[in-house]
Amino acid sequence: MQKVKLPHSVEPVKSAMKRSDYRGVMASKDMVRLNEAVVRCDDWVDVEVQFEKDAQGLTVFHGNLSTEVTLICQRCNGELSQPLDVNFCFSPVQGNENESDDALPEAYEPVEVDDHGEVSLLHLFEDELILSLPIVALHAEEDCAISQDDMTFGEIEPEQERENPFAVLKELKRDQE
């Protein structure tokens, strides 16, 4: 089956009027920051996204992203496959409309549109995928080259040793809300 490539940018309000419904893929090679955060990523990110007006007349777009990345296990340093599966629900806001921002239902994540009313789906989806990466990648115990028994000597506590490099991104997102 041919893979339909999604546009990198959309005008959510227009798309919602047309009740656009996309099912397709984005090339992960275009997601530079995601690629830097993982050993490798599947070539394609599967995307489903639906644009619509909700009962209150607010523009929303929601859907799902899925792909698979390869990470390094923090216990044995071997590679591990990590499926990513993210659900999202965004509502576009203009830069200065703080009031309308407050009025957004909690389930909607505000996303700023640019001067042309456009949103970069590529960057938005890339951020979502990066945020969904585990803070500490570890094999399931039975799959790991280093067993729990071997660890009694080393006492590795990866959660404390390694700071999530994307904590900053999370902070930024929180500030926007």
Ligand SMILES: [Zn+2]
């Ligand atoms: Zn491991």
